[in-house]
Amino acid sequence: MSSGEIKALVFDVFGTVVDWRTSISRQAAEFGAKHGVTADWDKFADDWRAGYGAGMAKVNSGEDEWKIVDQIHRERLEVILDEYGFPNINDDELTEFNKAWHRLDGWPDATTGLTRLKSKFIISSLSNGNIALLTNMAKYANLPWDAVLSAELAGKYKRHPRAYTKTAELLGLEYDEVMLVAAHNDDLRGAIKAGLKAALVTRPDEFGDAKKPDLEPDPDFNYFAKDFHDLADQLGCD
């Protein structure tokens, strides 16, 4: 039934398509200035991000009921604003600042690289970010998705296999007709384990000097590229 031919590329988004750390750091600095708080805003971004994996793990384990990433971000935000000495901030302003994650800049090759890849393949997000977040981000960062798909539609977060297989099913494709593109080896291992193909695109600057990025692929990954244009070249896109 399956040709094994790649028909869709599905993308991890945070870190792979967009530079979350610089974007959050910049917006946090503006927010801090408004409220008279000074801090290391790169570290603030890392501290905010630290709630993300923990929040999703509780959902996948069943300890917490399903909650979208906007909610995970919000709960973590309330903790760290206190730690960083922010004054009380009203609910509407918190909701708005929490949407900083909807306003992340693409890496320099994101829009042009995705546009090339789109000429030959279906391209879709496959992020843990919720649909609203991904839709607003696509508009903000000019990401030309054919479809906006998310772990939200599976009710399980990556690296749970269902997040990958549900996405392929929604696209009407066999698992091995879909390739995950990501900057993170553990995400790509999750895709391979679920039956998808895998392409590592390196993003050496994702974590600044806070953490080492993945720069070497596992041997069973299908492609290894330094950015989306390199991947487009290897996949024979114009």
Added chain:
Amino acid sequence: MSSGEIKALVFDVFGTVVDWRTSISRQAAEFGAKHGVTADWDKFADDWRAGYGAGMAKVNSGEDEWKIVDQIHRERLEVILDEYGFPNINDDELTEFNKAWHRLDGWPDATTGLTRLKSKFIISSLSNGNIALLTNMAKYANLPWDAVLSAELAGKYKRHPRAYTKTAELLGLEYDEVMLVAAHNDDLRGAIKAGLKAALVTRPDEFGDAKKPDLEPDPDFNYFAKDFHDLADQLGCD
């Protein structure tokens, strides 16, 4: 909490954005020629389409388990090919012809009108068509959606209220911040009943001479336009 301001426009697709009848009739004529069958292909399109409402009604009533529109189309196709005297056709070819519904031409104003509306609003499909069908159609007909959403994600077909409310929730919006754009008054009534806003865009040629289109809005609809450009003008888009 809700401003009541319109933030997203969600679109019925079959008949509102794309001209399904002419597109199916043309592809059916090609398919007939290949297999030595002659027929009134407009009528064939209407007969194929006739399975759609009946199939969805069985799902919403609980008589049938959830099935996507591709499957509803396929079951109906097997019945009418027999009625029209087609010879036996192999499974792969049937699957391919069934995807005629993924290859529907937009009305002349579809791409340019949606592009104008996209400059000011989030624009998304809200169709009973499944995600794969809508994604392939967007690529084929150059429909610049911000998000591709479907009743498939609610597990209930329009006019069930959940199809409308689930779409607003996935977009992170209050129901009255979302307006359905459709050529069909009953769909718009479903949206209003679910708490959304409603805009009738007339498509006088949708059914050819087989059936009368809706050309007059209910008094509680919010907008009434003759095409997407007229709607864009009324909504203050560039």
